[in-house]
Amino acid sequence: MNYEQDTNQKNSSTIQRQVNQAKILRTLRTLQPIARVDLARETGLSKATVSSIVDELVLESLVEEIGATTSRGGRRRILLRVRPGREGRCAIGFELSRNNLIGILVDLEGRVIATHRDLLPAGYLNPASLVELIQQQVQHLITPQDSTNRGLVGVGLGIPGLVDPNTGRVLVAVQFGWSDIPIKEMLEIQLKVPVKVMNNVKAAALGEVIYSNHSMEHSPNPRLYLSLGEGIGSALIIEGKLLSGVSHTAGEFGHITVAPNGPLCTCGNMGCLEAVAGLPALVSRYLELSRLEEPSRLTITPGEFPYLTSARFLEAVSAGDSLADRVVAEAADQIAIALAGVINFTNPELVILGGPLSQVGAALLNPITQALRRRALPLPLSQVRLITASLGSNAAGLGLGATIISQLSEVVLSR
Amino acid sequence: MNYEQDTNQKNSSTIQRQVNQAKILRTLRTLQPIARVDLARETGLSKATVSSIVDELVLESLVEEIGATTSRGGRRRILLRVRPGREGRCAIGFELSRNNLIGILVDLEGRVIATHRDLLPAGYLNPASLVELIQQQVQHLITPQDSTNRGLVGVGLGIPGLVDPNTGRVLVAVQFGWSDIPIKEMLEIQLKVPVKVMNNVKAAALGEVIYSNHSMEHSPNPRLYLSLGEGIGSALIIEGKLLSGVSHTAGEFGHITVAPNGPLCTCGNMGCLEAVAGLPALVSRYLELSRLEEPSRLTITPGEFPYLTSARFLEAVSAGDSLADRVVAEAADQIAIALAGVINFTNPELVILGGPLSQVGAALLNPITQALRRRALPLPLSQVRLITASLGSNAAGLGLGATIISQLSEVVLSR
DNA sequence: ATACTAAGTTTAGGTACTGAACAAACTTCC
DNA sequence: GGAAGTTTGTTCAGTACCTAAACTTAGTAT
Numbered sequence: 005m006n007y008e009q010d011t012n013q014k015n016s017s018t019i020q021r022q023v024n025q026a027k028i029l030r031t032l033r034t035l036q037p038i039a040r041v042d043l044a045r046e047t048g049l050s051k052a053t054v055s056s057i058v059d060e061l062v063l064e065s066l067v068e069e070i071g072a073t074t075s076r077g078g079r080r081r082i083l084l085r086v087r088p089g090r091e092g093r094c095a096i097g098f099e100l101s102r103n104n105l106i107g108i109l110v111d112l113e114g115r116v117i118a119t120h121r122d123l124l125p126a127g128y129l130n131p132a133s134l135v136e137l138i139q140q141q142v143q144h145l146i147t148p149q150d151s152t153n154r155g156l157v158g159v160g161l162g163i164p165g166l167v168d169p170n171t172g173r174v175l176v177a178v179q180f181g182w183s184d185i186p187i188k189e190m191l192e193i194q195l196k197v198p199v200k201v202m203n204n205v206k207a208a209a210l211g212e213v214i215y216s217n218h219s220m221e222h223s224p225n226p227r228l229y230l231s232l233g234e235g236i237g238s239a240l241i242i243e244g245k246l247l248s249g250v251s252h253t254a255g256e257f258g259h260i261t262v263a264p265n266g267p268l269c270t271c272g273n274m275g276c277l278e279a280v281a282g283l284p285a286l287v288s289r290y291l292e293l294s295r296l297e298e299p300s301r302l303t304i305t306p307g308e309f310p311y312l313t314s315a316r317f318l319e320a321v322s323a324g325d326s327l328a329d330r331v332v333a334e335a336a337d338q339i340a341i342a343l344a345g346v347i348n349f350t351n352p353e354l355v356i357l358g359g360p361l362s363q364v365g366a367a368l369l370n371p372i373t374q375a376l377r378r379r380a381l382p383l384p385l386s387q388v389r390l391i392t393a394s395l396g397s398n399a400a401g402l403g404l405g406a407t408i409i410s411q412l413s414e415v416v417l418s419r
Numbered sequence: 420m421n422y423e424q425d426t427n428q429k430n431s432s433t434i435q436r437q438v439n440q441a442k443i444l445r446t447l448r449t450l451q452p453i454a455r456v457d458l459a460r461e462t463g464l465s466k467a468t469v470s471s472i473v474d475e476l477v478l479e480s481l482v483e484e485i486g487a488t489t490s491r492g493g494r495r496r497i498l499l500r501v502r503p504g505r506e507g508r509c510a511i512g513f514e515l516s517r518n519n520l521i522g523i524l525v526d527l528e529g530r531v532i533a534t535h536r537d538l539l540p541a542g543y544l545n546p547a548s549l550v551e552l553i554q555q556q557v558q559h560l561i562t563p564q565d566s567t568n569r570g571l572v573g574v575g576l577g578i579p580g581l582v583d584p585n586t587g588r589v590l591v592a593v594q595f596g597w598s599d600i601p602i603k604e605m606l607e608i609q610l611k612v613p614v615k616v617m618n619n620v621k622a623a624a625l626g627e628v629i630y631s632n633h634s635m636e637h638s639p640n641p642r643l644y645l646s647l648g649e650g651i652g653s654a655l656i657i658e659g660k661l662l663s664g665v666s667h668t669a670g671e672f673g674h675i676t677v678a679p680n681g682p683l684c685t686c687g688n689m690g691c692l693e694a695v696a697g698l699p700a701l702v703s704r705y706l707e708l709s710r711l712e713e714p715s716r717l718t719i720t721p722g723e724f725p726y727l728t729s730a731r732f733l734e735a736v737s738a739g740d741s742l743a744d745r746v747v748a749e750a751a752d753q754i755a756i757a758l759a760g761v762i763n764f765t766n767p768e769l770v771i772l773g774g775p776l777s778q779v780g781a782a783l784l785n786p787i788t789q790a791l792r793r794r795a796l797p798l799p800l801s802q803v804r805l806i807t808a809s810l811g812s813n814a815a816g817l818g819l820g821a822t823i824i825s826q827l828s829e830v831v832l833s834r
Numbered sequence: 835a836t837a838c839t840a841a842g843t844t845t846a847g848g849t850a851c852t853g854a855a856c857a858a859a860c861t862t863c864c
Numbered sequence: 865g866g867a868a869g870t871t872t873g874t875t876c877a878g879t880a881c882c883t884a885a886a887c888t889t890a891g892t893a894t
Contacts (some may be wrong), residue, residue: 013891018851018881019434019435019438020434020435020880020881020882021880021881021882023434023841025797025880038841039841040841041840041841042844049882049883050668050882050883050884051842052842052843052844052845052882052883053881053882053883055843056843056882067512071890072841072890074891075839075840075841075890075891075892076839076840077838077839077840077891077892077893078838078839078840078841078890078892078894079839079840079841079842079888079890079891079892080840080841081841081887082841082842083841088838098866108604141867168889180849196503196876214455215747215890225664225665226662226664226665226669238764240764240765242657242662247765247766248766249640249641249765249766249767249769250640250641250766250767250802250803251766251798251799251800251801251802252766253763253766253796253798253799254641254765254766255764255766256763256766256796256799257763257764259763259795259796260760260763261677261756261759261760261794261844262676262679262766263679264677264756271796272793273759273794273795274793276505315472315894320852326890341676341679342760344674344675344676344688345674345676345757345760347762348668348671348672348674348675349653349655349669349670349672349675349761350662350664350669351653351662351663351664351665351666351667351668351669351670351671352664352665353665360857376688378688378689379676379688380674380688381668381674381686382666382673383668384664384666384668384671386589387665387666388613388665393838403859406592409514433850433882435849435850435851435881436850436851438847439850454872454873454874455872455878456871456873464851464852465851465853466851466852466853466872466873466874467851467852467873467874467875467876468850468851468852469873470873470874470875471850471851471874487859487860487872489860490859490861490870490871490872491860491861491870491871492860492861492862492869492870493859493860493861493869493871493872494857494858494860494869494870494871494872495859495860495868495871495872496871496872496873497872497873517837525874566861652854748838809857
């Protein structure tokens with residue numbers, strides 16, 4: 005079940021054991037603490053098989069015994085659980101952003117054990133240097149004794165750019181000037197553990213979605229993550245998997261048309277959501293309206309106007325600036341138009357609002373909720389839970405870590 | 420592999436054989452005619468295993484030998500293929516509409532062997548009578564000798580209404596006054612073969628998507644089917660599976676907002692696509708504009724105006740009525756607004772235009788294509804193939820039949 | 835102490851896969 | 865035409881993994 009074994013594994017066709025190992029691990033994780041008998045009953049496997057597989061899992065540091073229950077006649081049941089903390093196995097999720105590399109070490113239960121942040125060196129970032137940097141962080145994060153990475157289940161990496169999650173190639177990353185970099189392959193050679201690479205916003209989406217649930221079990225129903233910031237993106241998760249699309253660009257939420265004759269967007273279309281509700285648009289709108297408003301009622305002084313940044317604008321909203329609040333409410337209406345369409349179309353069970361704009365909380369959530377009531381169909385709307393993202397800058401790392409961990413209890417049929 | 424065997428099958432855990440049977444069947448179907456050696460090479464299984472599984476498949480009438488090739492030194496290879504026609508196994512797809520029950524018998528290659536259509540009796544249709552009617556059609560369609568349905572792999576049923584495809588329950592079918600009918604269960608008891616029940620538009624979508632491909636192999640990428648008629652619906656197929664959603668209402672394309680302050684829709688929202696581009700809206704628009712137009716240039720005479728039906732309107736478009744054409748072109752613009760959003764969001768490889776309105780062909784397709792060029796993002800747009808539906812009233816039946824057949828070469832891990 | 839009960843382990847038997855040897859059915863070449 | 869060579873498909877011994885049933889372990893009940 006670890007990487008070395010996978011590579012010199014028999015002949016890819018002994019699916020049985022993998023399926024059953026995964027089944028037991030999955031059951032164990034959702035019902036823990038649990039005894040072998042109950043695992044047998046839950047999974048439909050025989051007690052003998054469960055014993056045999058549990059033995060293996062204990063050997064691999066994935067599972068541990070935690071004493072016995074009191075009995076009501078008969079031998080006491082020995083409770084098992086997924087082995088938590090540093091003593092068990094773990095995974096690391098990395099997020100690469102413009103200036104930082106954040107690494108988050110999670111245990112088998114998806115809990116954070118340690119984090120590490122490196123500032124990126126100025127100037128061009130070489131793919132090889134990134135690999136080097138990640139290798140160093142891995143050494144920092146896992147226990148120093150374990151230099152073989154044997155405790156490490158795998159590593160995930162989120163990158164701002166277009167990634168093919170299947171091959172793990174970075175197709176384009178404008179910020180770093182990369183194109184067609186086989187980063188997954190490079191990392192696997194260096195780290196000797198399986199690596200998963202994906203877009204950082206999608207990784208954050210996975211994180212928020214998985215951790216919204218209090219269990220790492222995935223729902224089969226669609227769940228949507230919305231990232232509201234300078235740009236507006238999203239990720240749709242169906243049956244626990246990210247929708248990627250033919251060219252891996254699925255999730256473009258910001259270019260849904262919400263005002264057919266509205267302002268020109270950078271993409272060439274008129275009235276894209278991003279053009280009216282992206283942060284730059286909100287700042288412009290604020291400046292436009294502030295001319296009509298009495299300065300005394302504003303949190304932002306007219307002197308700041310020429311230098312008004314998105315961050316400062318968001319502060320004003322949080323500080324209760326009524327004009328900023330109005331601008332956000334207007335944007336919420338526009339967001340709701342697109343969101344209502346997507347809710348009707350995908351019928352999700354969960355929508356998570358993420359990105360900088362989402363941090364203003366109720367100032368955004370309330371008007372969106374209201375507008376959705378007018379715009380969305382009653383049945384799908386009644387099924388959807390609308391919440392705000394809660395993991396902050398840890399989201400991507402956690403999503404990647406949890407994804408790696410989850411793969412232990414999934415079997416991918418190779419086709 | 421047939422239904423009786425499935426029920427008293429060992430103990431649900433002999434997954435190995437099922438996986439490998441499915442793998443061989445899948446490979447065989449895409450690469451046929453093919454010999455055992457090549458199957459072994461393609462699937463990675465040993466020659467011994469392939470021989471053993473092929474023997475089983477031949478016994479089950481799923482596969483047949485079709486003579487040998489000429490050799491270039493060495494024993495000649497015996498070519499195998501999926502057994503076509505009545506001699507092989509087959510499936511039946513039924514579509515229930517307001518007045519008709521259409522049954523389509525397809526062979527293992529997805530080709531139509533026979534069709535049958537019954538007019539429904541007037542008045543309330545009892546679920547039990549439907550089961551009875553389907554049972555009769557099954558008897559008509561399969562060879563009379565085979566009264567045990569042994570040749571029948573399974574049956575699919577498409578119903579206009581809200582269906583839970585997992586349980587096969589009809590949640591609501593307004594046209595028939597049904598609610599919460601376990602139609603799948605009822606049919607399985609009667610027919611003694613596996614039954615799949617789903618919404619008829621989604622079944623049609625599956626049909627069009629599967630048959631657009633010239634092979635029954637499913638692409639992993641998203642594909643979209645649009646049904647343009649009185650109402651506007653859609654179905655999104657991802658990894659060969661229909662997106663259903665929490666409450667099984669996914670695909671509501673008609674209630675995407677395309678004109679935020681537009682006309683009131685039946686759903687309560689303003690400016691839904693359906694309210695501006697559904698057939699009733701087009702007819703109204705035609706009547707509205709016809710007052711300004713010179714009657715001589717119209718195909719429809721003013722005398723018809725009070726009785727103008729959607730069907731007549733569509734005839735006028737096909738006849739080249741310039742005003743009707745203009746109305747369709749306007750609608751195409753609105754459709755393109757919603758479609759561009761969905762293309763950006765889902766990044767599909769295929770969009771199929773279906774439903775009555777799609778039958779006007781280029782009058783609709785051209786303006787949509789043009790508008791998409793302005794509205795959709797270049798990268799996703801460049802990947803999408805936009806075509807018109809081609810199966811007509813057979814679509815749903817074919818989709819269901821093909822779905823049943825496809826299940827032979829798929830393994831669903833039970834969780 | 836003895837009987838009962840339930841959890842977990844051991845064992846014998848069955849299924850399904852694989853590699854290697856073998857049989858079958860060709861072509862080639864002298 | 866027969867020996868040699870080639871390739872396909874089958875048979876067989878060995879292995880992995882599952883199950884049911886018997887057994888061991890470790891408790892409670894009386």
